[in-house]
Amino acid sequence: MFKAPRGLNDILPKDQPAWSYIETQSSATFESFGYRRIDTPVFEESGLYDRSVGQATDIVEKETYRFEDRSGDSMTLRPEGTAGVCRAYLEHGMRVLPQPVRLYSVRMPMFRYDRPQAGRQRQHHQIWAEAIGDAHASVDGEVVEMAWRLLERLGLRDLTLALNSIGDPVCRPDYVAALRGYYQPLLPKLCADCQRRFETNALRLLDCKKASCAPYAEQAPHSIDSLCGECGEHWRQLTQHLKAMGIEYTVKHRLVRGLDYYTRTVFEIVPPEEGAQSTLGGGGRYDGLIEQLGGRPTPGVGFAAGVERILLNLRRQGVAIPDGPSIDAVIVHLGADALTPALSLASDLRRKGLAVVVAPVGKSLKAQMRYAGSRSPSYTLILGEDEVREGAVAVNRMDTGDQQKVPFAQVAEVIST
Numbered sequence: 100m101f102k103a104p105r106g107l108n109d110i111l112p113k114d115q116p117a118w119s120y121i122e123t124q125s126s127a128t129f130e131s132f133g134y135r136r137i138d139t140p141v142f143e144e145s146g147l148y149d150r151s152v153g154q155a156t157d158i159v160e161k162e163t164y165r166f167e168d169r170s171g172d173s174m175t176l177r178p179e180g181t182a183g184v185c186r187a188y189l190e191h192g193m194r195v196l197p198q199p200v201r202l203y204s205v206r207m208p209m210f211r212y213d214r215p216q217a218g219r220q221r222q223h224h225q226i227w228a229e230a231i232g233d234a235h236a237s238v239d240g241e242v243v244e245m246a247w248r249l250l251e252r253l254g255l256r257d258l259t260l261a262l263n264s265i266g267d268p269v270c271r272p273d274y275v276a277a278l279r280g281y282y283q284p285l286l287p288k289l290c291a292d293c294q295r296r297f298e299t300n301a302l303r304l305l306d307c308k309k310a311s312c313a314p315y316a317e318q319a320p321h322s323i324d325s326l327c328g329e330c331g332e333h334w335r336q337l338t339q340h341l342k343a344m345g346i347e348y349t350v351k352h353r354l355v356r357g358l359d360y361y362t363r364t365v366f367e368i369v370p371p372e373e374g375a376q377s378t379l380g381g382g383g384r385y386d387g388l389i390e391q392l393g394g395r396p397t398p399g400v401g402f403a404a405g406v407e408r409i410l411l412n413l414r415r416q417g418v419a420i421p422d423g424p425s426i427d428a429v430i431v432h433l434g435a436d437a438l439t440p441a442l443s444l445a446s447d448l449r450r451k452g453l454a455v456v457v458a459p460v461g462k463s464l465k466a467q468m469r470y471a472g473s474r475s476p477s478y479t480l481i482l483g484e485d486e487v488r489e490g491a492v493a494v495n496r497m498d499t500g501d502q503q504k505v506p507f508a509q510v511a512e513v514i515s516t
């Protein structure tokens with residue numbers, strides 16, 4: 100028997116209402132901020148991720164699903180959404196549109212080869228939003244606020260917003276130099292990954308989850324103390340904006356995020372039960388990314404949240420999720436002569452906008468009634484020999500037990516009310 104590949108999950112019918120709930124709430128929130136939906140392909144040329152996410156990141160180094168297509172080109176299954184959106188922004192000349200261009204999507208599958216565990220899959224899904232083309236801190240504020248309001252609107256409670264600024268190409272080199280200066284004498288005490296990060300990507304030293312490295316990261320110099328004038332002003336405006344919007348944040352000096360494209364603002368939203376795989380969503384500014392992809396310098400800021408992690412936390416917090424779509428009627432039919440009228444009635448009711456299922460053919464009344472019960476319809480419609488002859492159907496209202504005989508032509512009206 101085949102099984103789904105490790106770390107990839109089916110989204111079963113019973114789970115769909117919760118997924119739809121997250122999607123509709125997300126779309127409504129994003130649209131209320133003026134964002135418009137875009138969907139990009141599920142794989143892209145590998146070079147796109149090497150240049151954006153960064154070759155020295157865990158994602159590109161260890162987690163991408165890379166393959167050669169039949170023409171020998173290297174392709175990568177999308178590990179995240181921002182690179183593809185920036186590629187699309189450039190490819191479709193969105194620079195000529197009023198800026199910033201506000202884009203979002205929901206339930207976008209992402210692929211990262213990692214050790215699966217609760218909250219970590221090899222295929223996960225994101226909801227995300229990006230605002231491209233405006234460098235002002237108010238747009239960072241808008242994105243942070245939107246992420247926060249969305250998680251709040253979904254019903255999640257006791258979340259924490261962690262915020263930091265990691266500067267730009269003007270001030271970051273000085274900060275990285277200070278960081279390396281601080282870590283140099285500590286090198287022999289660091290884990291092997293950190294010793295490597297010291298050479299390849301020193302900022303990521305702050306992000307090490309190992310208990311042996313964490314105390315050093317805690318004592319490390321803070322990036323917000325090294326910001327240049329412009330980055331400092333941007334940070335001041337962002338924090339002012341968040342205060343004005345009543346959004347509480349915690350400055351987390353160790354927050355650098357796992358992708359290379361960030362400049363200035365970085366943020367993450369975490370639930371109360373914190374753990375390595377708990378971050379619900381995160382994002383930040385990426386003012387150098389579009390230029391790195393071959394475009395003119397164009398600022399951008401955005402965020403993404405994992406749908407599976409949102410679901411996990413909705414369940415943990417006992418948030419009530421609205422039920423999925425229900426069936427209006429199940430049609431039970433008795434005898435060979437009742438089948439065609441039953442199918443025609445179903446067809447007619449569906450064209451009138453109702454959800455209708457015909458009970459399995461060739462089963463007893465009892466078995467068909469049992470089936471009807473299992474679908475929890477609002478009505479069960481019973482077609483026996485008498486009814487067929489009379490061109491009518493016995494309409495049973497399931498919540499009250501009321502029963503009445505109704506001519507075919509009036510069934511839709513009766514069960515719609």
Ligand code: HAM
Nearest residue numbers: 179181218219220223378379380382383401402403405
């Ligand atoms: P990210 O932090 O890599 O950011 O992923 C965003 C969210 O996706 C995470 O906070 C988490 O909820 C979820 N996630 C990531 N990996 C997994 C996994 N293996 N299993 C389950 N959930 C996962 C980005 O992807 C950036 N593109 C965000 C962004 C948008 N920055 C600017 N614009």
